[in-house]
Amino acid sequence: MPYKFLEGITVADVAFEASGATENEMFESAAEAVTSTMVKDHKSVKANIPKKLALKAPSLEQLLFDFLQELVFLKDAKLMLYGKYGVKVSQEPNGGKFKLAAELKGEKLNPKKHELLVDVKAVTWHEYRVWKEGNRWKARVVLDV
Amino acid sequence: MLNNKPELKKINDYAWEVSKEFKQGMRVPARIYGSKAIVDAMDIQVFDQVTNVATLPGIQRAALCMPDGHSGYGFPIGGVAAFDAETGVISPGGVGFDINCGMRLVRTNLTIDEVRPKLRQLVDQLFTAVPAGVGSSGFVKLNKGEFREIIEEGADWCVDRGFGWEQDLARTEEDGCIKGADEKKVSGKAVERGLSQIGTLGSGNHYLEIQWVKPENIFDEEAAKAYGIFPNQVAVMFHCGSRGFGHQVATDYLQVFLNVMESKYGIKILDRELACAPFHSPEGQDYFAAMKCGLNMSFANRQVILHRIREVFSKVMGKTAEEMEIQQVYDVAHNTAKLEEYEIDGKRTRVVTHRKGATRSFGPGRPEVPQEFRAVGQPVIIGGSMETGSYLLAGTQKAMEETWGSTAHGSGRTMSRTQAKHMFKGEALQKDMERRGILVRSVSYAGLAEEAGKAYKDIDAVIDATHQAGISRRVAKLLPVANVKG
Numbered sequence: 159m160p161y162k163f164l165e166g167i168t169v170a171d172v173a174f175e176a177s178g179a180t181e182n183e184m185f186e187s188a189a190e191a192v193t194s195t196m197v198k199d200h201k202s203v204k205a206n207i208p209k210k211l212a213l214k215a216p217s218l219e220q221l222l223f224d225f226l227q228e229l230v231f232l233k234d235a236k237l238m239l240y241g242k243y244g245v246k247v248s249q250e251p252n253g254g255k256f257k258l259a260a261e262l263k264g265e266k267l268n269p270k271k272h273e274l275l276v277d278v279k280a281v282t283w284h285e286y287r288v289w290k291e292g293n294r295w296k297a298r299v300v301l302d303v
Numbered sequence: 304m305l306n307n308k309p310e311l312k313k314i315n316d317y318a319w320e321v322s323k324e325f326k327q328g329m330r331v332p333a334r335i336y337g338s339k340a341i342v343d344a345m346d347i348q349v350f351d352q353v354t355n356v357a358t359l360p361g362i363q364r365a366a367l368c369m370p371d372g373h374s375g376y377g378f379p380i381g382g383v384a385a386f387d388a389e390t391g392v393i394s395p396g397g398v399g400f401d402i403n404c405g406m407r408l409v410r411t412n413l414t415i416d417e418v419r420p421k422l423r424q425l426v427d428q429l430f431t432a433v434p435a436g437v438g439s440s441g442f443v444k445l446n447k448g449e450f451r452e453i454i455e456e457g458a459d460w461c462v463d464r465g466f467g468w469e470q471d472l473a474r475t476e477e478d479g480c481i482k483g484a485d486e487k488k489v490s491g492k493a494v495e496r497g498l499s500q501i502g503t504l505g506s507g508n509h510y511l512e513i514q515w516v517k518p519e520n521i522f523d524e525e526a527a528k529a530y531g532i533f534p535n536q537v538a539v540m541f542h543c544g545s546r547g548f549g550h551q552v553a554t555d556y557l558q559v560f561l562n563v564m565e566s567k568y569g570i571k572i573l574d575r576e577l578a579c580a581p582f583h584s585p586e587g588q589d590y591f592a593a594m595k596c597g598l599n600m601s602f603a604n605r606q607v608i609l610h611r612i613r614e615v616f617s618k619v620m621g622k623t624a625e626e627m628e629i630q631q632v633y634d635v636a637h638n639t640a641k642l643e644e645y646e647i648d649g650k651r652t653r654v655v656t657h658r659k660g661a662t663r664s665f666g667p668g669r670p671e672v673p674q675e676f677r678a679v680g681q682p683v684i685i686g687g688s689m690e691t692g693s694y695l696l697a698g699t700q701k702a703m704e705e706t707w708g709s710t711a712h713g714s715g716r717t718m719s720r721t722q723a724k725h726m727f728k729g730e731a732l733q734k735d736m737e738r739r740g741i742l743v744r745s746v747s748y749a750g751l752a753e754e755a756g757k758a759y760k761d762i763d764a765v766i767d768a769t770h771q772a773g774i775s776r777r778v779a780k781l782l783p784v785a786n787v788k789g
Contacts, residue, residue, distance in 0.1 A: 163721055169346060169373045170380065170508075170716045196437045198749060227554060234547035235495035237438050267438040274437040275749050276720070277506040277789070279550040280400045283557070283575035284376035302376070302400045302550070303507050303720070 161191040164298070167285055172276070172301045177294050181247040184288075184295035185222055185258070189243045192229050192281075195301055196239070198273035203241035205263035213258040219288040221247065221256040222297055226281045232262075239272065240264030276303045305351045311335070311342065317772035320365070321354055328358035328573070336706070337370035337768045341760070344717065348374030349381075355573045356384050360581070361391020363647055363654055367706055369661050370768035371715030371760060375399070377576030380660035383709045386582065388642060388653040392570065393587045394579035395560065395594070397657030398640050400553040401505075402597030404544030405476075405636040406662075406684035406712075407605045408695060408781075409612060412628040413620070414535045415515040415784070424619045425513060426742045426785035432611040433511055433541075434503045435789035436746030441502030443607055450498050451486040454548070457599030458606035458634075466610040468630075473673050475634040476663060479602040484595035490555050493593075497548025497600055502607035504543045506750055506789030508713070510689060511541040511608070514781035526679040526697045526778040530632050538781055539612055539629075540693055542686045543604060544638065549597035556590040582655050591655075594640060605634055632695070633673075633682035637662045637712035645707065656707045664698035664710035664775045672698070683775050685766065687714045689743065689786045690736060690756030694766050694777065701773035710775035714765050718758040727752040736786075745788040754788060 160177045167173035174191040178184030194200045211228060215221035225245075232238045244261030267274075279302040287298045311319040314334070319342050323329040333353040335342050349372050356366035356378055363385045372381030377396025386392050418425070434441060443466075445453070453460045458479025461467050472479045504511060518534035521527045532538075545552075560578035563586055564570045570579060580587040609631060613624035620627060640657045647654075665672050665681040672681040681698035691714070702708050718726070729748025732755055736743050745751040763780075770777045 165719060165721055169719055170375070172720060231492055231496060231547075231551065233438055234500070234551075235492070235498070237440070237499075269436060269438075269746060273749075274506075274747050276747070276753065277437040279547075280554050282376045282400075283561075283578075286575070300376070 161187045168300050171303050173285070173299070175296060175298050177296045179294060181218065181295050182245045184297055185225060185245040185247060186243045188222060188226055188297050188299060189229055189240070192226050192278060192301065193239060193241065195278055195303065196233065196275055198275055200241060202272050203239045204265045205242040206265045207238070207263065209262040211260040211262055214255050216255055218256050221258050222288055223281055223286065225258055225260070226299065230278050230280065233267065237267045238264050239267050278303055305347050308347055308350050309354070317768050321350065323357065326354045329354055331357050331362050332365045333357050334365040335368045335372065336772050336774065338764065341370050341764060341768055345372055346374050349379045352377065352379040353382060355577060356382060358573060359386065359392055359394065359577065359579060360570060361386040363387060369709065369711040370765045371711040371713050373715045375659065377574055378657065378659040381711065381715065382659045383657065383661045383707055385654035385656045385707045388582055388655055391582055391655060392579035393582045393591055393640055393655050394577055394657065395553045395556050395590060396576040396578060397659050398553065398594060399638040399659045400550045401544035401638055402549035402552060402594055403601030403636045404638040405601060405605065405634060406540065406542050406686055407609060407634040408632040408684045409539040409609060410531050410630055410632050411537050413537045415537055418537045421619050422513065422742060422785050425615065426744055426787060428615045428619060429511060429612065430744040430787045432615050433608050433787060435509070435787060436506050439503045440499040441607065443501045445498060445501065447494055447498065450494055453501065453603045454489065454596035454600050455484045455486050456480055457602040461603050461606040467606045471606060471609060471631045474631045475602055476636050477598070479606065481595045481598045483592055484599050485592035486596055488589045488593040489552060489596050493548050493551035493555065496551045497546055500546035500548065501604050502611065503546060504789045505546055508754060509543045509789045511787040512539065512689065512783045513785040514538050514540055514693065514783050516779055517782055520780035522777045522779060523697065526776065529676055529679045530682050530695060530778065531630065532695065532779050540684065540686065540781060541605065541608060545597040545601040546604065548600045552593050552597045556593060559586055591640070598636065598639060602634065633684060635662055635682070635684050643707070658709050660712045661709045662712045663708055664702040665708045666698045666700035666703045680776065683710055685711060685713060687762035688756040688759040689754055689783060689788060690741065691762050692780050692782045694762065695779045695781065696766070696769065696775040697778050699773055699776055702775060706774045710769045711765055714759040714762040716758055717760050720753040723753045723755055723758040724749055727755040741783050742785040743788060751788055
């Protein structure tokens with residue numbers, strides 16, 4: 159999944175740019191970046207336990223924000239890490255709300271198995287951006303850690 | 304985003320001002336504390352952010368940044384601002400995601416010579432007893448009802464159940480329980496995030512450290528005596544906050560404020576992380592009550608950790624905590640918004656003081672300072688990096704007059720986490736620190752590398768700046784001998 163961590167955006171926290179050929183791919187790249195902030199090897203998170211997620215938001219940028227925040231919530235509340243995201247983004251007719259249906263797959267966080275890095279506290283609005291560049295969707299996100 | 308740093312007017316050798324003409328919408332100037340070298344080295348976003356804060360409704364006198372300042376979101380880290388309680392705003396961006404992130408200092412009657420032979424056992428057992436890192440859970444098993452009691456009762460709840468001593472409460476800011484916390488203003492999601500996290504450190508720059516007082520590192524004997532600090536003494540300092548609970552409260556209310564700020568209250572801001580609402584609005588009051596739940600959760604978290612420290616020391620040293628006089632010196636928050644009263648233009652005025660990465664530094668005589676310390680001022684605990692040492696300071700009258708009773712909170716980062724990981728390797732750093740007499744236990748080598756001493760400003764220079772500026776007084780420096788890191 160294409161994402162890169164960015165330098166020069168934040169001194170104390172973590173910034174990344176995620177991209178994808180579709181909104182779905184870009185959302186999945188961003189989700190992987192969030193997981194990779196907390197776990198050194200994203201592939202060490204096995205896709206054993208499924209979870210369906212449905213979200214609605216007035217804008218695409220808010221929808222991505224809420225989606226990533228949900229991953230942070232699930233890490234603390236359910237001690238779950240996810241390695242597969244199965245995202246489908248759509249919009250209600252006539253310029254209506256943006257919707258996300260995701261089929262997350264992951265496993266319980268296990269310090270003996272997952273090489274843990276730094277805890278993500280929150281997704282922030284700092285320098286936050288979602289945009290389309292040429293034929294690619296992009297997002298810039300700063301995580302409070 | 305600024306392209307160039309603003310012109311700074313020198314107020315004195317340790318205070319610099321950006322005029323309110325610098326940026327459209329600034330209601331007051333911005334004032335940055337630090338030596339010239341410290342202020343020159345601050346990243347450009349600090350200046351952008353502190354001048355954005357100066358545009359918020361109801362701000363009094365000046366938007367402030369402490370000498371450990373670095374860029375954050377909305378407010379800079381090290382940011383302090385007071386808003387008129389009648390006409391001003393409250394902003395989660397002025398408190399931070401980690402509500403009541405703070406420091407607790409615990410003293411003992413043990414000397415370094417007594418502790419050194421047992422140091423390895425102590426740090427190993429502390430590492431187990433006080434869980435750290437991503438997704439760590441504490442030993443206190445709670446249901447949601449009990450958790451909702453904790454967020455209203457704070458450290459009181461813990462002491463009532465045997466996790467601490469009565470005297471710990473008197474030596475905690477707000478006596479460990481801020482009044483006005485309302486659990487009904489907190490989402491179910493916030494409770495779910497925090498439920499298993501009481502008694503955990505978290506990660507990033509959170510730590511628990513065994514430290515000692517080198518005889519030449521006592522700078523103010525009278526205050527040190529009042530705080531129970533003596534040469535060669537062993538102490539324990541730790542840094543943590545309200546964990547996922549506080550983070551969710553901040554996230555929830557940032558969204559609430561973004562939804563109503565402009566449409567309902569006509570407030571325009573320069574950065575979404577400065578989302579705010581009038582203090583007296585329903586949304587402002589709801590956040591204030593929910594944020595106080597975050598304060599109480601954090602006081603409770605640090606109280607349970609203190610209990611674990613007492614248990615570990617008793618087991619390893621073979622004496623009771625009472626025999627070793629494992630007493631709290633003080634517990635102080637550095638991410639808060641508090642309703643306080645100051646004299647402004649000759650009139651007693653109530654303000655909402657936001658401290659984001661800034662410590663309360665109340666001077667002698669203030670009723671909020673415990674009676675036993677009132678003659679010397681409030682203890683101020685400043686955590687340095689894990690390699691360089693930390694400080695115990697005293698609050699001052701000048702802080703009351705100039706900085707809304709506030710000073711710095713740490714050394715302040717200068718190097719990004721990615722850069723630190725490129726420059727240092729966790730395993731090598733751990734070995735090197737051990738050679739220098741500092742044992743380190745961490746759940747993550749990468750996390751350890753990110754916290755290398757060289758990723759931070761020089762703590763001595765930061766403390767010197769707060770001392771010279773008069774906003775806190777140097778009492779003692781504490782050096783690390785063992786560190787548990789998240």
